[in-house]
Amino acid sequence: METKSDTAALPRIDGMPQTRSKFKKWRDKEGSAYLFLAPYLLLFFVFIVLPVIFAVGLSFTSFNAIQMPKFMGLKNYIDLFMRDSVFMQYVLPNTLKFSLIVGPISYVLSFLLAWMLAQIQRGPRTVLALLIYSPSLTMGIAMAVVWKTIFSGDPTGYINSLLLRNGFITQPIQWLQSPEYLLPIMMVVTVWSSMGIGFLAMLAGVLNINSEMYEAGYIDGISNRFQEIVHITIPSMKPQMLFGAVMAVVNTFQAGLIGVQLSGTNPTPSYAGQLIVNHIEDYGFIRYEMGYASAISTVLLLVIWLCSKIVWKMFAEKE
Amino acid sequence: MASFQGTKMNPSRFHISQLKFYLILAPLSVFMVMPIIFIFSHSLKPMDELFAFPPRFFVQNPTMDNFRFLLSTFTVSGIPVSRYIFNSVVITVVTVFATIYISAAAGYAFSKKNFKLKNTLFSINTLALMFVPVAVSIPRYFLVVKLGLINDFSVNILPLLAMPVGLFLLKQFIDQIPNELIEAAQIDGANDFTIFRKIIIPMTMPAIATIAILAFQLSWNSIEPATLYVNDEELKNFAYYMSTFTATNNEVAGQGISAAAALIMFIPNLLIFIFMQSRVMNTMAHSGLK
Numbered sequence: 001m002e003t004k005s006d007t008a009a010l011p012r013i014d015g016m017p018q019t020r021s022k023f024k025k026w027r028d029k030e031g032s033a034y035l036f037l038a039p040y041l042l043l044f045f046v047f048i049v050l051p052v053i054f055a056v057g058l059s060f061t062s063f064n065a066i067q068m069p070k071f072m073g074l075k076n077y078i079d080l081f082m083r084d085s086v087f088m089q090y091v092l093p094n095t096l097k098f099s100l101i102v103g104p105i106s107y108v109l110s111f112l113l114a115w116m117l118a119q120i121q122r123g124p125r126t127v128l129a130l131l132i133y134s135p136s137l138t139m140g141i142a143m144a145v146v147w148k149t150i151f152s153g154d155p156t157g158y159i160n161s162l163l164l165r166n167g168f169i170t171q172p173i174q175w176l177q178s179p180e181y182l183l184p185i186m187m188v189v190t191v192w193s194s195m196g197i198g199f200l201a202m203l204a205g206v207l208n209i210n211s212e213m214y215e216a217g218y219i220d221g222i223s224n225r226f227q228e229i230v231h232i233t234i235p236s237m238k239p240q241m242l243f244g245a246v247m248a249v250v251n252t253f254q255a256g257l258i259g260v261q262l263s264g265t266n267p268t269p270s271y272a273g274q275l276i277v278n279h280i281e282d283y284g285f286i287r288y289e290m291g292y293a294s295a296i297s298t299v300l301l302l303v304i305w306l307c308s309k310i311v312w313k314m315f316a317e318k319e
Numbered sequence: 320m321a322s323f324q325g326t327k328m329n330p331s332r333f334h335i336s337q338l339k340f341y342l343i344l345a346p347l348s349v350f351m352v353m354p355i356i357f358i359f360s361h362s363l364k365p366m367d368e369l370f371a372f373p374p375r376f377f378v379q380n381p382t383m384d385n386f387r388f389l390l391s392t393f394t395v396s397g398i399p400v401s402r403y404i405f406n407s408v409v410i411t412v413v414t415v416f417a418t419i420y421i422s423a424a425a426g427y428a429f430s431k432k433n434f435k436l437k438n439t440l441f442s443i444n445t446l447a448l449m450f451v452p453v454a455v456s457i458p459r460y461f462l463v464v465k466l467g468l469i470n471d472f473s474v475n476i477l478p479l480l481a482m483p484v485g486l487f488l489l490k491q492f493i494d495q496i497p498n499e500l501i502e503a504a505q506i507d508g509a510n511d512f513t514i515f516r517k518i519i520i521p522m523t524m525p526a527i528a529t530i531a532i533l534a535f536q537l538s539w540n541s542i543e544p545a546t547l548y549v550n551d552e553e554l555k556n557f558a559y560y561m562s563t564f565t566a567t568n569n570e571v572a573g574q575g576i577s578a579a580a581a582l583i584m585f586i587p588n589l590l591i592f593i594f595m596q597s598r599v600m601n602t603m604a605h606s607g608l609k
Binding site for chain 1: 330340341345351355372422432451511600
């Protein structure tokens with residue numbers, strides 16, 4: 001029962017055989033902790049840690065899911081960056097464009113919305129926050145159906161009919177099948193449903209700032225709202241800002257499936273909406289080049305990790 | 320402090336200075352919620368309104384036909400749609416309770432126990448906040464094969480249970496419980512499990528409500544297990560059935576039905592969130608990363 005034994009040393013058990021007492025000591029000291037941890041650690045290891053290790057391992061092999069994996073060294077990575085013209089021409093630029101636009105926009109938008117919501121009364125705030133949060137409630141799949149109807153390619157589609165009737169276009173546009181519109185539509189849709197857990201964290205963060213902080217700031221010479229946000233609001237809620245940023249990075253890269261759901265095909269028309277996530281599926285589950293797909297997975301995990309590191313640098317408390 | 324001109328957070332009364340925020344937020348939230356209103360209205364439309372040209376946003380003569388049709392439909396393989404819904408309910412309920420229990424137990428250990436690997440393991444978990452399941456769907460698939468879980472009902476549940484965000488939020492929240500309280504209980508002779516059940520669980524209800532919502536959303540909306548690990552149609556969930564709508568390029572007649580299905584997907588998400596939202600805000604105050 002030594003739940004707080006970091007300072008209080010355990011009574012020494014002398015005269016016991018060395019190994020037995022060591023194990024017993026460990027069991028008495030840490031055993032109950034591991035008892036509580038066991039289910040989580042087991043599942044965490046099996047479904048998160050192991051797959052990541054396997055993905056990295058497989059990425060150095062050629063593997064078609066039937067024969068044993070064959071070690072290939074860095075060939076997959078070299079192919080990915082040197083030979084895979086689809087990756088270099090479409091997937092990488094699309095992913096960069098998508099994440100660099102969607103990530104920051106959804107992040108800044110969630111902060112501004114949270115900041116404004118914090119400054120109105122509780123009742124209306126709850127209602128408005130719920131409305132803003134509601135598209136994020138059903139991640140992906142249910143919403144894709146709605147967007148498909150709204151952006152439907154025939155003249156009865158909502159956007160098409162609106163544009164046709166007002167004379168902006170004379171021919172219905174195949175929104176989800178045309179390369180030039182698919183990616184922008186994916187971005188709009190993703191931003192729309194990105195006010196998720198990060199948004200809630202930031203809202204709570206703004207609400208929790210002590211009001212004396214603001215008063216002190218104004219005594220120290222802050223004169224407008226912008227200075228106030230930069231010098232008081234953001235520094236006072238850095239932990240939530242960081243949490244929100246990490247969630248924004250993860251959600252942005254995770255949202256990649258939306259292109260396939262909207263257009264209904266993988267690969268997406270002319271690879272217009274092809275993101276790294278779709279490229280993995282394309283090679284892994286359609287072409288069965290698992291080694292190559294794992295190399296792409298590893299690159300994706302590294303990219304996410306790097307992006308998170310960058311936001312970490314930006315918001316971490318400097319001690 | 321009458322001269323204070325700065326921002327007043329969490330005001331208790333309406334003041335004219337708040338008006339500008341309402342002017343921005345109200346139209347914006349209407350804009351954001353439009354797809355949801357659209358699902359509602361579309362799912363209630365009778366056939367002739369679905370075909371109407373020009374299309375109307377709001378329904379004129381609401382009918383439950385789409386729902387009736389959806390619920391009496393059988394898929395090509397002879398599975399009634401209600402079966403998918405039933406599976407989803409079972410999978411989600413089990414996932415939510417198991418996730419809560421597992422993360423709360425681990426959160427308790429991380430927050431109130433001392434063990435050598437504590438900091439290492441918790442930083443690995445924090446790193447795993449950035450984990451994207453789709454990135455490792457291939458090795459996961461082979462692991463599931465090796466574990467003999469293909470076509471096993473439990474494969475709908477097991478991969479979702481370890482939720483790094485859930486553990487993270489719970490641990491931060493349990494940190495707020497004073498150690499003195501636990502020490503006092505120990506002096507009174509309570510063992511670890513009693514402390515966990517009688518102190519930790521009741522005092523972390525807000526965080527547990529949050530985990531419940533997250534686990535609910537994860538499980539209710541997940542299509543990965545049903546798409547990759549389960550071949551048996553009878554064991555798949557409703558979200559999977561939903562995803563088959565996006566694969567076919569839906570003609571107008573199917574739109575009403577898919578909107579009805581989308582509404583069935585959405586309503587439980589909404590209800591559970593409304594029910595627990597005040598507790599969520601309470602947890603999120605402790606959500607910060609340092």
